[in-house]
Amino acid sequence: MPSILEQFRADHEDALENIDRSNRALQSLKQGRPLDTMRPALDALQDFVKSLLAVHIPLEEEHLFPFLAVFPEVSATISEVKKGNESIQSFSQQLGRELQQDRPDTGIILETGPQITGALETHIRLSDLELLPFARRMLTKDQLEELETRFRERTALPSAYPLPVIEL
Numbered sequence: 616m617p618s619i620l621e622q623f624r625a626d627h628e629d630a631l632e633n634i635d636r637s638n639r640a641l642q643s644l645k646q647g648r649p650l651d652t653m654r655p656a657l658d659a660l661q662d663f664v665k666s667l668l669a670v671h672i673p674l675e676e677e678h679l680f681p682f683l684a685v686f687p688e689v690s691a692t693i694s695e696v697k698k699g700n701e702s703i704q705s706f707s708q709q710l711g712r713e714l715q716q717d718r719p720d721t722g723i724i725l726e727t728g729p730q731i732t733g734a735l736e737t738h739i740r741l742s743d744l745e746l747l748p749f750a751r752r753m754l755t756k757d758q759l760e761e762l763e764t765r766f767r768e769r770t771a772l773p774s775a776y777p778l779p780v781i782e783l
């Protein structure tokens with residue numbers, strides 16, 4: 616099994632793949648393809664976000680960020696990532712509500728979809744460029760072991776991992 620910090624990065628790689636597929640689906644929708652043909656991709660994006668919110672994001676917020684919070688040089692970035700995570704959650708809820716309507720409003724989907732992928736991209740950029748390299752330098756062996764333990768606890772939940780990959 617990869618180290619916990621590598622696991623975070625691997626999740627981000629999967630997310631980038633999902634973002635790319637979702638953006639292509641949204642683009643097709645914008646060009647007039649019927650929603651029904653794009654629905655599997657949007658549902659897959661929703662499933663992906665749900666799994667991130669179940670394991671990856673709580674693990675970062677509850678167990679990684681507290682270790683990093685003692686370093687003032689990353690505190691602004693941590694706040695930004697947390698704010699972005701709230702956006703991911705709330706836009707995903709909005710998209711979910713719209714997709715459940717009898718006649719979903721394409722305009723709302725074309726608005727919330729890119730907001731989700733945009734917020735995910737921000738999360739990935741700030742983490743991969745700043746927080747994870749910083750954590751790699753600063754975290755102690757004990758802290759890394761604790762993160763691994765928390766990860767194992769959370770992934771012991773059924774179907775939390777692996778993260779789904781969208782097929783189009």
Ligand SMILES: [Fe+2]
Binds near residue numbers: 623627671742
């Ligand atoms: Fe992350």
